[in-house]
Amino acid sequence: MDEKTLDDIISQYDAPSGRLLGILGEIQNRERYIPRELLEMLSAKLKIPLSHLYSLVTFYSFFSLQPVGDHRVTVCMGTACHVKGAAAILTTLEQLLCLPEGVTEETRSPVTTEDNAFTLEIARCFGACSIAPVLRVDNHLYGYATPDGLPAILEEYGWRKHED
Ligand code: FES
Numbered sequence: 001m002d003e004k005t006l007d008d009i010i011s012q013y014d015a016p017s018g019r020l021l022g023i024l025g026e027i028q029n030r031e032r033y034i035p036r037e038l039l040e041m042l043s044a045k046l047k048i049p050l051s052h053l054y055s056l057v058t059f060y061s062f063f064s065l066q067p068v069g070d071h072r073v074t075v076c077m078g079t080a081c082h083v084k085g086a087a088a089i090l091t092t093l094e095q096l097l098c099l100p101e102g103v104t105e106e107t108r109s110p111v112t113t114e115d116n117a118f119t120l121e122i123a124r125c126f127g128a129c130s131i132a133p134v135l136r137v138d139n140h141l142y143g144y145a146t147p148d149g150l151p152a153i154l155e156e157y158g159w160r161k162h163e164d
Pocket of ligand 1: 079081125130132134
């Protein structure tokens, strides 16, 4: 994204309330992550400390500081989901997406498949605990998730079973 595009985005969000989140959301949607150089530019243009921008980006799971794949799969590991089997959901997703088992919890950061099709990550509560365990793919929430039901969900996003 060039500086002129960033200026255009900034000019669309001149209301103080929610301004920063709106601008960051727009950058995330367009770039699929928040590049460091854009954060630095934004910090200089709005005269807001870079550390404040970082704290916002790292607080909200919607934002990512690393490039993400075509589809973002987020598994809730909050207490209600954990109790209802979120760990098995995460492990099964790692297997289906051919990612090293345990990598998502170990690194605590999004992990992307080799073909760049999916990024797997964890979050802490979507506020949908009554339908735990919950995962989100892009902007769609899936409740009462089961390991057996995961292939059908992934297929909606172009995933196909890997044939050896
Ligand atoms: S703990 Fe998973 S949605 Fe609340």
